[in-house]
Structure formats: C-alpha cells, structure tokens
Amino acid sequence: MRTTLRLSALALAAAAFVAPVGGFALSLTTLGRVVPSVRDAAKDRLIDTVAGAGSEAEVLKRFRELEAANPTAATLASPKLNGPWRLVWTTSKAIAGASRAKPLRPAEAPLQFLDNVELRAKNEECVKPLGKNLPIGLRYSVEASLKPKPSKKGVFVQFEKFRLGPLTFKAPSEFRGELDTTYLDDEIRLSRGDKGNAFILLRDGDARADELWEAFSSTL
Numbered sequence: 190m191r192t193t194l195r196l197s198a199l200a201l202a203a204a205a206f207v208a209p210v211g212g213f214a215l216s217l218t219t220l221g222r223v224v225p226s227v228r229d230a231a232k233d234r235l236i237d238t239v240a241g242a243g244s245e246a247e248v249l250k251r252f253r254e255l256e257a258a259n260p261t262a263a264t265l266a267s268p269k270l271n272g273p274w275r276l277v278w279t280t281s282k283a284i285a286g287a288s289r290a291k292p293l294r295p296a297e298a299p300l301q302f303l304d305n306v307e308l309r310a311k312n313e314e315c316v317k318p319l320g321k322n323l324p325i326g327l328r329y330s331v332e333a334s335l336k337p338k339p340s341k342k343g344v345f346v347q348f349e350k351f352r353l354g355p356l357t358f359k360a361p362s363e364f365r366g367e368l369d370t371t372y373l374d375d376e377i378r379l380s381r382g383d384k385g386n387a388f389i390l391l392r393d394g395d396a397r398a399d400e401l402w403e404a405f406s407s408t409l
Contacts, residue, residue, distance in 0.1 A: 227258065231251070231254045231255045232255055232374075232376075234251045235251035235252060235254070235255050235377075235389070236377075236397070236401070238251045239277060239278045239389065239404060239405060240397075240401055241404070242404045242405070244408075245280060248278060248389075249387060252387055252389065255372050255377075255379060256371045256379055258372070259372040259373065259379075260373075260374055261372075261373040261374065262341075263341040263342065264342045264343075264371075264372075265305055265337055265341050265342055265343060265344065266305065267305075267373060268305075269373055269375060270370060270373060270378070271303055271304055271306070272302065272303065272392070272393065273300055273301070273392075273393035274300070274301045274302075274303065274378055274390040274391065275298035275300060275301075275390060275391050275392075275393050275395065275399075275402070276298055276299045276301060276389070276390050276402070277298055277389050277390065277391055277397075277398055277402050278388070278389040278401065278402075278405045279386060279387065279388045279389070279405075280387045281382075281384070281386040281388075285405070285406065285409055286409075287409040292316070292317070292318040293316050293318060295314040295315065295316060295402070296316055296317040296321045296326060297315055297321075297398075297399050297402065298398040298399050298401070298402035299312065299314040299402075300313040300314070300393065301313075301390060305335075308334060308335040308336065308337070308344070309332070309334060310332070310333045310334075310335055310346065310368070311330060311332045312330060312331050312333075313328060313330040314328070314329050314330075315328045327353070327354050328352070328354065329351075329352065329353055330352045331348055331351050331352075331360065332348070332349055332350045332352075333346050333347055333348045333349055334346075334347050334349060335347075335368070338367070338369070342369050342370055342371070343368050343369030344368050344369075345365065345366075346365055346366045346367060346368050347364075347365050348360040348365065366383055367382070368380060369382075376392055376395065377389070377390070377391055377392070378391075378392075
C-alpha cells in the first residue's frame with residue numbers, strides 16, 4: 190500500500206509541473222494578432238489528432254501550433270484559468286499511469302482545480318480496479334500552494350497534502366515544481382512542465398474529455 194501510494198503521489202505531483210518552451214508563429218495574422226479562424230482550426234487539429242490516437246510527435250506538432258496562437262497574454266491573472274480542468278493528454282507516462290496495471294490507471298480524465306486568487310491547486314484522479322462501469326472507485330489527490338512567477342504565465346508549486354481515499358498524508362517539503370500555462374481560452378488549456386512534459390486540458394464539463402483520455406490511454 191505504501192509503495193502504491195508513493196507512486197500515485199509522485200504521478201499526481203508531476204502532473205502540475207510545467208514550464209514554457211518556445212513555439213513557432215502562425216503566418217496568418219491581422220495587426221500582429223492571430224485570426225480567430227486560424228486559431229480555431231489549430232485547436233480542431235490538435236483535438237482531432239488526440240482523438241485519432243495520434244503519435245506523440247504528431248500531437249506535439251499540433252500542440253506547438255496552438256501555443257503560437259495563444260489569445261491570453263498574462264495567463265496567470267486571467268479568470269479563465271480558474272476552476273476545474275480535465276487532463277486529456279500528456280507526454281508524461283508516469284502521470285498517464287503507463288507503468289501501472291491497466292485496472293490501476295486513471296479510469297477517467299484526471300481533474301485539476303486551479304485558483305489564481307487564493308493561489309491554490311489540487312490534482313485528483315480516480316481508479317476503478319473492479320471495472321470502469323462500476324460506481325465503486327478510489328480517489329487520489331494532492332493539494333498545493335502556488336507562488337506567481339515573474340513571467341505572469343506561471344507559478345512555483347509547493348505540494349502540501351496527499352489524500353488516498355479517506356487517508357491524508359503531509360507532502361515532503363522537496364515535492365515542488367513549476368506550472369506555466371502556454372495557451373488559454375474558454376475551452377482549452379496547454380501547459381508545460383519543468384520536467385519537460387506537455388499537458389492538454391479541457392474545461393471540466395466538456396463531454397469530449399473522457400473520450401479523448403480513453404483515446405490517449407489506448408496508445409500507452
């Protein structure tokens with residue numbers, strides 16, 4: 190149980206570690222701004238590539254295209270950042286649970302809650318070892334405090350508390366990282382980690398989230 194908890198906690202912790210990487214510019218612009226239709230097309234290509242179980246290289250290509258069309262300059266201060274998000278794709282195999290037996294992988298798109306006013310974050314995932322269609326499951330979560338970075342696009346993350354079902358554990362002080370948001374609109378958020386990983390998240394409530402997570406999981 191202790192080994193399982195530690196692996197799950199590490200995976201959850203890593204999910205919030207992100208840092209910026211340079212993208213490339215889209216050529217279709219108006220007065221220095223990306224034309225909305227171009228942005229929407231880039232977003233559709235990214236979602237379609239994930240839905241089609243595209244390779245990591247293919248998804249990252251579309252990821253960079255959408256990053257280059259980011260409509261939100263100071264993403265950390267934007268109210269759009271707040272609330273629950275669903276992780277639908279990541280380059281982190283640990284977070285995706287690739288090394289775990291299939292029944293112990295996230296049964297649905299993992300949740301991430303962000304609050305840029307109180308500077309708090311929470312990551313949560315649910316495993317259903319008895320079957321995805323059953324209402325019985327076990328939830329893991331980790332809570333963290335955030336400190337703004339000078340870039341105005343990200344935060345330093347200090348993890349504070351882990352939960353495994355009804356059990357609570359204090360996080361070691363060395364569990365820390367960074368979170369940068371490189372694209373943000375009303376529907377989708379792109380993030381990059383200081384561990385070099387990329388993350389695609391949809392606003393919670395988007396019916397596509399679990400389908401995209403399942404498509405991504407099929408590639409592991």
